[in-house]
Amino acid sequence: MSFQNPVFIPGPTNMPEVLRKAVDMPTLDHRSSLFGEILHPALKGVKKILKSETAEVFIFPSSGTGGWETAISNTLSAGDKVLAARNGMFSQRWIDMCQRHNLDVEIVETPWGEGLPADRYEEILTADKAHEIKVVLATHNETATGVRSDIAAVRRALDAAGHPAMLFVDGVSSIASMDFRMEEWGVDVAITGSQKGFMLPAGLAIVGFSPRAMAALETATLPRTFFDVRDMRKGYANNGYPYTPSVGLLNGLKLSTEMLLGEGLEAVFARHNRIANGVRAAVNAWGLDLCAASPDLYSDTVSAIRTPEGFDSTRIVTHAADEYGVAFGVGLGEVAGKVFRIGHLGSLTDVMMLSGLATAEMCMADLGLGIELGSGVAAAQEVFRSSKGNAAKAAA
Amino acid sequence: MSFQNPVFIPGPTNMPEVLRKAVDMPTLDHRSSLFGEILHPALKGVKKILKSETAEVFIFPSSGTGGWETAISNTLSAGDKVLAARNGMFSQRWIDMCQRHNLDVEIVETPWGEGLPADRYEEILTADKAHEIKVVLATHNETATGVRSDIAAVRRALDAAGHPAMLFVDGVSSIASMDFRMEEWGVDVAITGSQKGFMLPAGLAIVGFSPRAMAALETATLPRTFFDVRDMRKGYANNGYPYTPSVGLLNGLKLSTEMLLGEGLEAVFARHNRIANGVRAAVNAWGLDLCAASPDLYSDTVSAIRTPEGFDSTRIVTHAADEYGVAFGVGLGEVAGKVFRIGHLGSLTDVMMLSGLATAEMCMADLGLGIELGSGVAAAQEVFRSSKGNAAKAAA
Amino acid sequence: MSFQNPVFIPGPTNMPEVLRKAVDMPTLDHRSSLFGEILHPALKGVKKILKSETAEVFIFPSSGTGGWETAISNTLSAGDKVLAARNGMFSQRWIDMCQRHNLDVEIVETPWGEGLPADRYEEILTADKAHEIKVVLATHNETATGVRSDIAAVRRALDAAGHPAMLFVDGVSSIASMDFRMEEWGVDVAITGSQKGFMLPAGLAIVGFSPRAMAALETATLPRTFFDVRDMRKGYANNGYPYTPSVGLLNGLKLSTEMLLGEGLEAVFARHNRIANGVRAAVNAWGLDLCAASPDLYSDTVSAIRTPEGFDSTRIVTHAADEYGVAFGVGLGEVAGKVFRIGHLGSLTDVMMLSGLATAEMCMADLGLGIELGSGVAAAQEVFRSSKGNAAKAAA
Amino acid sequence: MSFQNPVFIPGPTNMPEVLRKAVDMPTLDHRSSLFGEILHPALKGVKKILKSETAEVFIFPSSGTGGWETAISNTLSAGDKVLAARNGMFSQRWIDMCQRHNLDVEIVETPWGEGLPADRYEEILTADKAHEIKVVLATHNETATGVRSDIAAVRRALDAAGHPAMLFVDGVSSIASMDFRMEEWGVDVAITGSQKGFMLPAGLAIVGFSPRAMAALETATLPRTFFDVRDMRKGYANNGYPYTPSVGLLNGLKLSTEMLLGEGLEAVFARHNRIANGVRAAVNAWGLDLCAASPDLYSDTVSAIRTPEGFDSTRIVTHAADEYGVAFGVGLGEVAGKVFRIGHLGSLTDVMMLSGLATAEMCMADLGLGIELGSGVAAAQEVFRSSKGNAAKAAA
Incomplete structure (x- = not known):
């Protein structure tokens, strides 16, 4: 695989030069004032x-x-009840983690390709008169299926049920790429990482705790030390850390937030939407379907594309890597072999995206899928042309 | 603080160019075969x-x-008994973690500056006829006090007591810089990080599990997911990871091990010993004492230097940073204000070390400590001259 | 313009990561043995x-x-006679330089788009019974027109005329990308730079002198000091340089030659030819013509593409930069406004090239050139698919 | 030689991280507006x-x-008369270049270690009633001897003689490190490079032409093309270059000038003076002499240190490289074997300098020169302590 080509996986993303250079720092004393x-x-x-x-x-x-x-x-104790829907690999993993931590997870099985079932959440929460459910988990963007769920609707479900459960949102593949409103949506814990919308190497877990989540620290008895936010809080107050921090990555994160806020979050989201629209136009031109069941669920950071019945979609990913030096994402879990994924988040231009689409076309043609070469590219070109002018300015 | 000067903290260390470049990779698909x-x-x-x-x-x-x-x-369950000595900040923190995880820690209070009390361990273990103690914790090198303990002696204590407890060793500031023998010493879990002897940025926890420790996975009931080695093991078997790995740091670690093994571990240890001897000669010339109580305890990676009664040692560290752009380590915990620390591990040459000693001299003189300028440097120069020839070749 | 997109100019080329890192060296004493x-x-x-x-x-x-x-x-004296053809911007500039250096240039005017006129050379050389012509200049690859000339034919012309003139070849945009045979073709001075086939930043002039050219040093009286190869020769013999060398670029050049020779020159040439064939297939699909008059003249490193009469080709280049953040080359000199150029040399993959072609299509469509979107991409995809397997391995 | 140690050669200097990163750019189209x-x-x-x-x-x-x-x-024609003093290797080389370019150089032989003989210049210029001398050459800082000459005095000599000759100053190892006043001193051409005070890699010649020098372009007939400033001037007016520029180095130069001007030139000069004073204090403590004949001639960028009669000074440089991985400068030309040189310019801290002095001490002691270890370091420490506070802030 050649490092000259962009990657088209749903994270880690392509990285801007300036962020790589910000991360690649000489050693700085993390106990000095410079760290703060x-x-x-x-x-x-x-x-x-x-x-x-x-x-x-x-x-x-x-x-x-x-x-x-x-x-x-940081917020729960063994035996606490949690409500979660399983609609993809990443929601499934979070559920699995809760179970390993001895939480009692009420799972709403949801077809992979569908969004979070806010209506069903509302029914369950309404029925939970004893308020045993402490937390509702919500995967904002299911990276495995390319489905973006409606977090505002989940909040409305909680409110409609008059239920005091906290709302925890996995925004790993949405935050900093798609609209996310922690305060407005009443999110109590928001979770993301460095390697997606922030366009950095992997290595940082980034979490936001609402005042209610902070209050829960006092009662939670699940054991934690490395991940204890109380130690972090104490450290930060002294410009420090409870242990050795990843100074370079933090320096990158500082610059990344400056870049994103400098570009403007709405512009960042529009850029992701434009590129995603190009990808979706290509998929349509190829005569293929997205895993996401309906347009309101389409993710702007990753598209999971269904391949024809009887065709092993993993072959496209392997072929792209072996023959063209390009990385796409395989299908995971229930949709393994049924979809391949194109990541379109982070540091990406329209022009780079076209090379990914062109590669996907060559792969599908090579593997006998009867795709017309250039067809998806042309459809995406039309999308990108109509929004031209934004492309060159972004992602500097 | 100027990034031109080396740091003299006990980690993160100065980094070789080639390792920084190995870490600073373009994005690589961690699900591709290249990752393996x-x-x-x-x-x-x-x-x-x-x-x-x-x-x-x-x-x-x-x-x-x-x-x-x-x-x-991964190896213990709530209520399990652990034996540990508290002889410095880092042993204290590990004890604290055990307590937060609901383990029952039998603590042997040990003066800061002393090594692990193998004799006392033997007594306790011999008395523990019921074999309630599941694990003995041992901090190989107390970074706070500059004390290297004798792990072989701890092993002998276990053996003499005929006790089946496992031996867990914190080798964060010793492994890859000082002699460490996991197999020979019967260590069950060895722990280190990327930012010390491996000369990389912080960001990796590195652990070795003996077959006995692996067997303990099956019975341990402390909740863990992120740190579950079973998931890691499964991932590695498929050239993968249970979640997104720090590919760049791993690439750096690959090269770091090649460099260290290429130089030869004995040569690496000798290099650290030579530089440490230079520092100790300087301390002696200054008329100061090490925190470490006796020469057999002297650490080859960090020296904690006692300052005269009534003098706040932190002032040296602050002054060095503010006036000369050089980072030393402050005293921590019980020895806060009483010692300052000079780190001498990782990517460091004799020549760089001399600049650190010269800076310490200027600081002490500036702060009225009555140090003769050049005295410590001269003592270290004598040490380095007598072992010259190794210096130029190392640390390329 | 975004640095995320590849450039498609005929040099400086896109650079491999490893070469950038080889160039970015810490300071090394150029008088030490390491420099050699x-x-x-x-x-x-x-x-x-x-x-x-x-x-x-x-x-x-x-x-x-x-x-x-x-x-x-280094080889000529004021008044010396030189034979040269003018068939593009770069041959013109070399002629101009000769004239400024008081040489007497016999210029063979040649249509831009045509190759070097070996037949005409033969006539002139045959007629030069007094052997007044000291040197024949030959631009191997005219970067302005995308024309590769037949240097072997120029050698045959010299031989057929029995003329002792030396043969100087500008191989700036051919060497290390297309077949070049200094010895076999009897080239006396070969000239190139770091920023084309060697895939490095600009900053090095690289020349090869045959024994005959070296002999000419003794008689040449044109003043030179900085460019005097005698000083260089003397310096090299002592592992040195007559003045401060560009150590980092030389370190990059060392690695670049290892990479090129490791890949195999024939493989390097085939790779350039494959990508060039893809570009030419696209040009054909667009219904456009190359500036190069016939297929035997097609350059494998740069294509100059004629735009329709009445259309200012520079607009494509400006539009690509402004709207899509992509760099193409403008037409120069006689063909300014009539052609735009796509560079396809150096560190480039098929996949990257497709993004360049897709961008060119969008630009031409945006500017009303009636290009069918995707048409050129599809034609290139067909070329690249049929030679797939080589693509992924190259240009690592 | 280890890249971890600073270099102590009189250029190329140690480089700040930020400048290395500014130089290490991805490829940018030098014909695009970004280049300007x-x-x-x-x-x-x-x-x-x-x-x-x-x-x-x-x-x-x-x-x-x-x-x-x-x-x-650019300013002279064959046979033109030039006045120059030979007081070191670099003035000698410039004289040699003039002779190779068929200029008629009137050479004032001057002891190596002395400054430019302004008085003698005045006599010669006064005697040149016909104003045949077109240019006076002046090496501001003789890098070979560590002698800084008084350019203002040379200007006064020209003025006193009422002579219209132009004044060309080699400021390669002075400009951006020591006071230089092109306008005030009536300098017509000032010359420097990227690898000294600008703290960049070698690779750029930097020249300033006064209006008089620009006027001389019209009459000068020495052949030049690559170095023709008329082409440069034309290029710059169009945001371009007459050939392929070193974009990365220029980007580094842009940032370097911002850093130097941001620090303030007087602060930059004071910093160089402080470090030079430390070196000179060490030399004095060692009981050695500088090559420079008197304090008013002492260079703030390089010290050439005389070693005792009968001792080959080159051995110190070789020994430092072989045994300690440190680079000093050898003696050149007339003072080869008689002096060794310590460069102290560019990106250097007091702390780094102390490591160089400590190394020199070890080398001299190793080679039997009877130097007291620590003596020079102590003397320099006294200098640096008394000016402390500036050190930490500089060279970030």
């Missing part, structure tokens, strides 16, 4: 991107999975 | 450095603290 | 790429233009 | 550092030697 000059702007930048005035942000040398564990272990 | 070509050599290299034929190595996007949590959460 | 360990392998590598056993290679901190000046000022 | 955004600020920044309102600045992909050639070939 990196940490605090990074925390503040994240908070703005989460769109919260009241959340506290914590950053761990970890991954999005560590962010999930931070959320539950 | 980075992961497996890194794991094998670490295993050689741990000097174990039978251990399984696991690497987490985390820190040394995460390594501690990996050790205990 | 960089210099000599670089010189030897270049010699192999020039395909000469007997040439001496010299490298100046300069550009290809400096290479031209090195060639003439 | 790099070029023009770099030119303007250089002009401010030269302290001229009226000069035109030109930058060539070359070296300081190329700068010398630019100066003479």
